[in-house]
Amino acid sequence: xxxxxxxxxxxxxxxxxxxxxxxxxxxxxxxxxxxxxxxxxxxxxxxxxxxxxxxxxxxxxxxxxxxxxxxxxxxxxxxxxxxxxxxxxxxxxxxxxxxxxxxxxxxxxxxxxxxxxxxxxxxxxxxxxxxxxxxxxxxxxxxxxxxxxxx
Numbered sequence: 050x051x052x053x054x055x056x057x058x059x060x061x062x063x064x065x066x067x068x069x070x071x072x073x074x075x076x077x078x079x080x081x082x083x084x085x086x087x088x089x090x091x092x093x094x095x096x097x098x099x100x101x102x103x104x105x106x107x108x109x110x111x112x113x114x115x116x117x118x119x120x121x122x123x124x125x126x127x128x129x130x131x132x133x134x135x136x137x138x139x140x141x142x143x144x145x146x147x148x149x150x151x152x153x154x155x156x157x158x159x160x161x162x163x164x165x166x167x168x169x170x171x172x173x174x175x176x177x178x179x180x181x182x183x184x185x186x187x188x189x190x191x192x193x194x195x196x197x198x199x200x
Contacts, residue, residue: 061149062189063100064094069128080124085159086116089148092132093163096146100189101182107159110125111165112175119160129153136186141193142167142175144186160196 067088097103103110124130132152133149148161169176187194 061135061147062191063092063096063134065095065132065134067091067130067132069124069126069130071126073124074126076144077123077124078115082118082120085120085150085161088130088150089134089161089163091150092134093146096134101185110167110169112143112168113163114166115162115164117162120158121160122158123155124150124152124158128155129160130133131155134191136194137162138196139178139183139186140196142177144178144194 069080069084073080073084086124087117097109116147123159131153133151135147136144137147138145143164143166145164148159148163149157151160152158167178168174
């Protein structure tokens with residue numbers, strides 16, 4: 050994570066559009082704070098499908114270890130958010146993703162970071178990042194990815 054600025058000033062090659070739904074709105078007149086995690090989950094799933102080449106729910110080969118969100122502005126209905134996703138670091142058994150949530154007009158609304166651990170559900174344990182996946186992610190992201198970047 051970049052100190053105070055966060056991932057909004059980094060390059061996001063992958064972007065997924067997510068609508069703000071009427072049901073997302075809370076009594077404050079904006080999307081409930083928990084909705085950002087759902088918006089980034091939808092975008093992460095598209096990235097995992099399109100970039101990582103993992104098709105279908107049975108191909109999910111990681112577990113969520115950590116999620117952090119920085120809220121910058123209210124998310125209002127109606128809007129069609131632009132959620133940027135990228136792999137920020139790639140370790141031996143884990144990878145970190147960064148997210149940028151923009152309004153349809155391009156205003157930064159939220160930044161987020163998640164850490165995923167590669168996981169073999171049949172064996173019930175963490176596993177190494179497969180070489181094939183590492184190569185695919187690094188090719189898409191434009192080169193070798195650093196190890197753990199956050200504390």
